[in-house]
Amino acid sequence: MIHCRDVQxxxxxxxxxxxxxxxxxxxxxxxxxxxxxxxxxVERLELVDAGLSRWPMxxxxxxxxxxxxxxxxxxxxxxxxxxxxxxxxxxxxxLLVALVLAIHLTPSVEPNGAALYGQLSADPSLxxxxxxxxxxxxxxxxxxxxxxxxxxxxxxxxxHLRHRLSDTAHRLRRLAGQ
Amino acid sequence: xxxxxxxxxxxAQEGDRVALAxxxxxxxxxxxxxxxxxxxxxxxxxxxxxxVFVRMWRALPHFRGDSKFTTWLHTITTNACLNRKxxxxxxxxxxxxxxxxxxxxxxSEKGPAHDALIQDEKTRLWEMVERxxxxxxxxxTLFYQQxxxxxxxxxxxxxxxxxxxxxxxxxRNALAASLEKVGxx
Ligand SMILES: [Zn+2]
Numbered sequence: 177m178i179h180c181r182d183v184q185x186x187x188x189x190x191x192x193x194x195x196x197x198x199x200x201x202x203x204x205x206x207x208x209x210x211x212x213x214x215x216x217x218v219e220r221l222e223l224v225d226a227g228l229s230r231w232p233m234x235x236x237x238x239x240x241x242x243x244x245x246x247x248x249x250x251x252x253x254x255x256x257x258x259x260x261x262x263x264x265x266x267x268x269x270x271l272l273v274a275l276v277l278a279i280h281l282t283p284s285v286e287p288n289g290a291a292l293y294g295q296l297s298a299d300p301s302l303x304x305x306x307x308x309x310x311x312x313x314x315x316x317x318x319x320x321x322x323x324x325x326x327x328x329x330x331x332x333x334x335x336h337l338r339h340r341l342s343d344t345a346h347r348l349r350r351l352a353g354q
Numbered sequence: 355x356x357x358x359x360x361x362x363x364x365x366a367q368e369g370d371r372v373a374l375a376x377x378x379x380x381x382x383x384x385x386x387x388x389x390x391x392x393x394x395x396x397x398x399x400x401x402x403x404x405x406v407f408v409r410m411w412r413a414l415p416h417f418r419g420d421s422k423f424t425t426w427l428h429t430i431t432t433n434a435c436l437n438r439k440x441x442x443x444x445x446x447x448x449x450x451x452x453x454x455x456x457x458x459x460x461x462s463e464k465g466p467a468h469d470a471l472i473q474d475e476k477t478r479l480w481e482m483v484e485r486x487x488x489x490x491x492x493x494x495t496l497f498y499q500q501x502x503x504x505x506x507x508x509x510x511x512x513x514x515x516x517x518x519x520x521x522x523x524x525x526r527n528a529l530a531a532s533l534e535k536v537g538x539x
Binding site: 219 | 386534
C-alpha cells in the first residue's frame with residue numbers, strides 16, 4: 177500500500193507531464209482512484225499548471241529598442257584582436273632597443289670607437305659601466321610600461337577570452353576534420 | 355538547428371544595423387519580462403535589458419548557432435540577473451531547502467494573501483508567484499512564460515536536469531498548497 181505522502185511527491189511532475197499512462201504511474205493512478213485527498217491535490221496542481229501556462233508577457237516600455245541601440249552606439253568599437261596588442265609590443269620594443277644598444281653600441285677600445293666617445297674612452301671600463309647603466313634604464317622603462325599596461329582582466333574580457341579560446345579550438349577541430 | 359531568427363542573426367553578425375534593431379525588437383520582450391520577474395522593478399528591468407543587449411552585441415561575432423539564439427540570449431540574461439543577485443546562484447544550487455517551503459506558504463495574517471482573496475483567481479496565482487523565493491520565480495518564468503524546455507533551462511542555469519525538475523515541482527507544490535490555504539478548492 178503506497179502512502180499519500182509518496183504519491184503527492186510524484187504528483188507535480190505527473191500533472192505537468194499531462195498525466196501519462198505507463199507502468200511507473202500505474203500505482204499513482206490506482207491510488208488516485210481510491211483517494212479523494214490526493215485527487216484534490218491533482219486538481220489544484222492542474223489549476224496551477226493551467227494558470228501558469230497562460231502567463232502574460234508584459235509589454236516592454238515604449239522606445240526601448242531605440243534606447244538599446246543608442247547604448248550600443250555609445251560603446252567603443254571592440255578592438256580588433258591582434259597577436260601583439262600594445263601592452264605586449266611596447267615593452268618588447270623597448271627591451272629590444274636596450275638589447276641592441278647593449279650589444280652593438282657598446283664602445284669598443286678600438287681607435288675609431290675611442291674617437292667616437294672622446295675623453296671617456298680613456299677609461300673603457302667606465303664607458304662599459306655607463307652603457308650597462310643606460311641599457312638597464314631602458315629595460316626598466318620597458319618593464320614599467322609592461323606593468324602599467326598589464327592589469328587584471330574584467331569579467332567581460334574573460335568572457336571574450338573564453339570565446340576566443342573556444343573559437344580557436346573550434347577552428348582547429350574543423351581544420352583537423354578536413 | 356531550425357531557428358526562425360537565424361537569418362536576422364546572420365545579417366546582424368555581418369554588421370547590418372537594421373537587422374540588429376529588428377533582432378532586438380523581436381527578443382527584448384523576453385529579456386525584459388525575465389528581468390522583471392527576477393528583479394521585481396520596471397526601472398531595474400529596463401536597465402538590465404539594455405545591459406544584456408550590449409553584452410549580446412559584443413558577443414554576437416562569437417555566436418555560432420550551436421544553440422537557438424533565444425536560448426543563448428536567456429543564458430546572457432540569467433547570468434546578468436545572477437550577477438546582480440549573488441545569493442540567487444547559491445539558492446539555485448541548493449536542491450533541498452527545508453526553510454524555504456515555510457517562507458512560501460501564505461501567512462494567516464491579513465497580508466497580500468488576504469487581499470488576494472478578494473481578487474479573481476488568476477490574479478491570486480500571480481500574487482502567489484510573486485511571493486515565492488526568487489529561484490522558484492526564475493525557473494517558473496523560464497518554463498511557463500518563456501516556454502523553455504527542461505533541457506534548455508538546465509543549460510541556461512548550468513544545473514543538472516534533476517535539480518531543474520525538483521525546483522519546478524517544489525514551486526508547483528507550494529502554489530497548489532497556497533491555493534488550498536487561501537480557500538480555492
Ligand atoms: Zn492519497
